[in-house]
Amino acid sequence: MDEMHKPSRRAFLRGSAAAAAGTVAGAASAQTADPLITDVQDWASITGAGVDETPYGMPIEYESHVVRRNVEWLTASPISSINFTPIHALEGTITPQGCAFERHHSGAIELRKEDYRLMINGLVDKPLVFTYADLERFPRENHVYFCECAANTGMEWAGAQLNGVQFTHGMIHNMEYTGVPLRALLNEAGLGAAGDLKDKWVYVEGADASSNGRSIPMEKALDDVLVAFKANGEALRMEHGYPVRLVVPGWEGNMWVKWIRRIEVSDTPTESREETSKYTDVLEDGTARKWTWVMDAKSVITSPSPQMPITHGKGPLVISGLAWSGHGQITRVDVSRDGGITWETARLGKQGDTKALTRFYLDVDWDGAPMLLQARAMDETGYVQPTKDQLRETRGENSVYHNNCIQTWYVNAEGIAENVEVS
Amino acid sequence: MDEMHKPSRRAFLRGSAAAAAGTVAGAASAQTADPLITDVQDWASITGAGVDETPYGMPIEYESHVVRRNVEWLTASPISSINFTPIHALEGTITPQGCAFERHHSGAIELRKEDYRLMINGLVDKPLVFTYADLERFPRENHVYFCECAANTGMEWAGAQLNGVQFTHGMIHNMEYTGVPLRALLNEAGLGAAGDLKDKWVYVEGADASSNGRSIPMEKALDDVLVAFKANGEALRMEHGYPVRLVVPGWEGNMWVKWIRRIEVSDTPTESREETSKYTDVLEDGTARKWTWVMDAKSVITSPSPQMPITHGKGPLVISGLAWSGHGQITRVDVSRDGGITWETARLGKQGDTKALTRFYLDVDWDGAPMLLQARAMDETGYVQPTKDQLRETRGENSVYHNNCIQTWYVNAEGIAENVEVS
Incomplete structure (x- = not known):
């Protein structure tokens, strides 16, 4: 850090005082001229909305610009597209579900808890099928994690193309997830049949038409991966995988499989479409980096x-x-x-x-x-x-x-x- | 803790395995009989909703019971009432704004950022009026705090009356607030005129018809109180004080004045209605505890x-x-x-x-x-x-x-x- 360019605290306070002087000047005239100061306002003289009007509170109309947006020319169809988080207008760190980015490969599906099933099969001692109610009986954890699409900021490879941080960096959200560690479910099925776990994998897939299958090394699967059913306290929104999605902390969003329906233990990666022709990085010499899961700083x-x-x-x-x-x-x-x-x-x-x-x-x-x-x-x-x-x-x-x-x-x-x- | 009554980890795993056996049995028959396992489901064969349909995502229809609710007989009118957080159905710790409890004394008012003014007056070196844009220029902080109404669980004094944790304990929420420390604004106005700060107070009031004025000791005002404009990253919902409310960490919710319009530095507490006839605790002998701000464990x-x-x-x-x-x-x-x-x-x-x-x-x-x-x-x-x-x-x-x-x-x-x- 260059000390010459660091504004001192004193310099800041000087600046701040200057602004305040401006404010005071404004206020001085305001006290005689600004009806917002001198007059009794409507909102101070009549009553407002009652609690019966807002069983579920929406943002006030003046904030209607703080919404997710897609970029129409970016994808062929809105069912295989991205809706970007309005990160330009948010503060703090938590992303509300209502404006947390969504990315689908065949659209967001509607799946009731009662109809939900999660199968664990492959190299396990006994294949299992869990209902939603089964998942609620395992010890659960809460963690705040970011979920970033691997393609976030992808347009910047070709130069400065999109004029808004919502579009250059908005394929990200950060929520408090509640779920069951994947390791608990794998142990329930029993990993004895898998032998040495060091080189084993799980293949995870979703219940939607794309299935969006991905291979995850067993080491990660047994570490911090969650089978999650709540985000920021509430049930997942439909577009975030209601009722259950995978949370793969620190790793690219495509692996956070939504509407997760199956987890297969295997001795090789599956080499699915989403980890070969997609979500790999073609280098200058034509070869491709793959298994590039971790999102760097x-x-x-x-x-x-x-x-x-x-x-x-x-x-x-x-x-x-x-x-x-x-x-x-x-x-x-x-x-x-x-x-x-x-x-x-x-x-x-x-x-x-x-x-x-x-x-x-x-x-x-x-x-x-x-x-x-x-x-x-x-x-x-x-x-x-x-x-x-x-x-x-x-x-x-x-x-x-x-x-x-x-x-x-x-x-x-x-x-x-x-x-x-x-x- | 009584060791005799603590279930051992092994006991738990035994129980868990038993449930799993049940699950396996269910799954075994399911594999031949449960169409959710054997058949291709609609949601796996047709495409779902596109991103253009959800600029602001709402909870899925199956979660429509997870909403705030009031208790009609509790108050005379919904504009001076409470809408309780559905804490029975939430997990983790963050409360989404949409279902975070609301309490009004004269209804929720609609106040544009452009029309917002915050006055600091009384024993200050120079009275100031801040616009919303002024507040955005001060160094800001982010903290997750709970806000609990002093009346939360109040019906329990008379016995077990309300049959639901949403109603007995739902006057609480927990959000990540972004705001400017009140101390920064007080220092901007200058506290020299107040002399020794030890026994000084601030009186805070809202822009709504109730004004809901409260006295806060200067020590607290200079400690961790925030003049907040965001909760969980977003602008405050109208019912939570859009565009600006006070955050008084750990202290009763009534002091978290919404639509805050004025902060007066004074050498005595104001003894307003909300801190004398209300929000005090009448004891057995007829005397009242007052200045009972902190919410105990x-x-x-x-x-x-x-x-x-x-x-x-x-x-x-x-x-x-x-x-x-x-x-x-x-x-x-x-x-x-x-x-x-x-x-x-x-x-x-x-x-x-x-x-x-x-x-x-x-x-x-x-x-x-x-x-x-x-x-x-x-x-x-x-x-x-x-x-x-x-x-x-x-x-x-x-x-x-x-x-x-x-x-x-x-x-x-x-x-x-x-x-x-x-x-």
Whole structure:
């Protein structure tokens, strides 16, 4: 971090005081002129809505822009497409289910708890079929984890294409999941028949028409994978796999199989469509990386950003963003205002969450000059988020998945932000 | 804890294996008879809903019972009433805004961000009026806190009256709040004029017709109080104070003033209606406890409970519940199955959260005999949640507020649970 570029606390307070003076001036005139201060308002003189009107509360009409959105030209059909989380407008770390991104391969299906079955078969001592009610009888756990689609930020391989952090980085959500450790169900079926577990696999598939089958090494299956039935306390939304989905912490979202119906223990990976022709990374020489499950450390500034311009002019400015790593905890995030020449260490909203979103802030005194905003994350393994050029050097430009490059927003003197590339 | 009554891990696994054998038997016949296993289902052969159908995702129709509910006879009108969180059906710790309890004194008002003003006046160096945009320029924080109405469980003073944990304990929610520390705004206005801060107060009031004014000691105001504008990442729901509410961690919900419009620094408490004739506790001798802000340690079993009977018969049973303390962290929760004669220490879902809900579990092998289920919480101060009798001994039976007694559910051999009292 360049000390020269770090605004001192005193400098910030000076900026803050200046803004306050502005506020005071405003208030002084407001006290005689602003009817919001001088007059009794409608909402203070008449009663509001009763509790019988809101058995399930929706966002207020003024927030109707904070919704998921898809990009029509990105996919051939909305039943095999993505709805992006409005991360530009969210704060903190929890993503409400109602606006948590969705990705389907053959549409979101409607499956009653009563009709739900989960089979465990293959190299097990006794194949089992669990009902939903069976799953509720196993000891359960709660963990907050991020779920990121491998294709998140994938359009950035070809340059700065989508002008909004919702679209460049919105294939992610972060929820508190409740579920049964997969290991408990595998042990229930008995893994004696599988012999040495070291080189074994499970193949997981969903009940929807795509089935979206994926192979998971036994080591991960026995570690922190959850068979989950609640998110943020509630039943899963239909689009998130109601009534049961897999949670594969830190690993690409495609493996978090929704409407999970079968888990087969096997001695080889299945090499399904979703792990051969899809969800592999074609390199410069034409060969493909595969089994690239872990989502590397990544961060992005959510505000200011193209959908969140600075509207208040110079002075105190809150730079807010998100960081995450599939390898564990985020230990540090740096922010640059000059396209990566100098860096300042951001303040982390909360430390210690593993494989979960971490909020970071840089509170600055903006001088009104244009900025090239960037963030770079570091995780507990010592890994540092790479630049786009560094990523292209290693992986070429044929990839779709696993783009965790440093993102750049150009913010002009008017506060308008734009997705740009710097070299 | 009585070791005799603690089911050993082996006993639990035996029970679990027995259930599995049952499952296997079911599955074996299912493989020839259960069309859910043998036949290709509709949802696996046709495509589902596309992403364009769910810009904001609602709970699936099968979960339409998981909503807030009021108790019609409890209050004269729904605009001055309570809608209870469906905590019987929730898991984990986060409460989604859509089903987080609401309590109004004159209804939920609709107030645009553009029309929002927050005044700080009284004993300050310069009175200030903040717009919503001003608040967004101060360094912000994120914390998960519970908000409990002082009247939560209030009906239990008179005995076991409401047959459902949603109604006995549902005036509580737990959300990740984003906001500006109140101390930052007070310092912006300048507290020099207030002199010695030790015996000073702030009086806070809302923009709704009730104004719901409350006095808060300066020490608390400068500690962890937040002027909050987001909950679980999103803007506050209208019923939770959109666009800005106060968050007073660990203290009674009535002080978490919604639509907050004014904060006055003063050298005495204001002794408003809401802190004299209401939100005080009338004792046996006719005197009243007042300034009883902190919510003492409390816990309750959410499942099984009257709204969540055991439907699977004997064998493995997950007992799930919530614990919280306004004084800090929950350090231990014990569960009794015999009305408080013997106790077993529960497993905490996650430790370390302060002034936030903690999920606890006891995974048992139910023998099918009737149970008197209880939970008792302990917090970091060493405080132990009292029985109903202990509470009545100290406080009499005239109170409405601050009932944190141990709750008892009688579960019969059929698994039906009922709200009862034990002495």
